[in-house]
Amino acid sequence: MKRYKIGYRTIKTAVGATIAIAIASYFNLEFASSAAILTILCIQTTKKKSVHAVYTRLIASLTGMAFAYILFETFGYNPFVLGIMILIFIPTIVSINVSAGFISSVVIIMHLYSEANFTIELLLNEISLMAIGFGTALAVNMYMGDYQKELERYIDELEAIYRSIFREIAKYLRNGDTSWDGRELIEAEELLNRAKSLAFKDVENHLTRKQNEFYLYFDMREKQFEIIERVLPKITTLPVMVQQAELVGDFMEDLAENVHSGNTAKTFREKLEIVKKEFANMPLPETHEKFLAMASLYQFIEQMDEYLMIKQTFKGMNKAKG
Structure with missing residues (x-):
């Protein structure tokens, strides 16, 4: 029953x-x-x-x-x-x-x-x-339940999923680990749908407010998630592993440890610029497969720059950690 x-x-x-x-x-x-x-x-x-x-x-x-x-x-x-x-x-x-x-x-x-x-x-x-x-x-x-704690829980869960995704990307780029089943992608999409729906309900419970920071936050994360889904095929289909892959993997590991509701996107975009310069100073590819791998990696870091740019436009949450 x-x-x-x-x-x-x-x-x-x-x-x-x-x-x-x-x-x-x-x-x-x-x-x-x-x-x-x-x-x-x-x-x-x-x-x-x-x-x-x-x-x-x-x-x-x-x-x-x-x-x-x-x-x-x-x-x-x-x-x-x-x-x-x-x-x-x-x-x-x-x-x-x-x-x-x-x-x-x-x-x-x-x-x-x-x-x-x-x-x-x-x-x-x-x-x-x-x-x-x-x-x-x-x-x-006029009495409505307070959704703030539930929305904050959704934030914590979503950020944990993003961290997990970035760590799996880093593992793959460092040692070619292909054991990840990608379940976090499904979890993230479902969580985003529930969170945006609840955040919109919270907006509707304030008669003079058209949007709030929770809704803006989940909208920002949804745009980032679209980029994550778009870039994953670029690195999961690398024909060979090249030296640059470990460099990008280190960056993704660092990014994974700093996924939170505050705004440190500017700092990481600066770090990504350093990665691009180091990337450019590395030896040119010797084979066609290495050339394709390097091209995919470069496209990946360009997309990650767009990911960070989206976060940079978000002012951050009042509950920001670290």
Whole structure:
């Protein structure tokens, strides 16, 4: 049996529905249970989504009330008029980009239809239900879990994977070790997807913020990962091992020991320039195979320079280590 887990959204839905119906009942509103329905329809995974949900449902409901008043009071409260109203109403809310509020608006419309008498008291009742339902949803959804510790854990895990990849590259360049199965590449891709998704959710939980350092960090690492995937074939298919391979291997070992969320990319780009100069001062290749190996290695270090350049544009994390 699959393990059942109660999440924040489930708890907030239950709490919000309870509060909404309790308030509506306290004020003796008609259709008090509908306040709970309106609340449930507005509980979302992030604060920004919740605010947008309330906006679309409020506009759609008010529009629906206007349509109901005009059509029902003009042509009568009967199924035929209701059908005509819905045919006109749906394209209208789609055109003003609030179609997500259709279900909420139908709840209000059906109240008016069932009463078959549009009065000031009924209007105030429906507005009160919306205020309680939507307001409660906003209130309970202002609390969101803190993702910082989980995001920091993702950073640590991803950096450990990058270190492992660079060490495997160094081992191969130094002694031709081909035992690596490349599983870290799959792990890195999966971790990046989860981390960026969570970081984006964290952005959505700050109403005045469009991005944060976690999202920028994982976006930067994703661009670096694309380079890692691109350059691996250049060195794993070397026809022969040349003297320059050990030089590049030493650099990769040094880089592996310094993968962290701070920004030392400038230092390593300077070290890479030294590697390029030493590379250029080494003897020219004697065979075609050595020439191909040296060309692949040079392309590799050029790509690693691009890898470091991406990191250099990132200002670093506040939690930076070393």
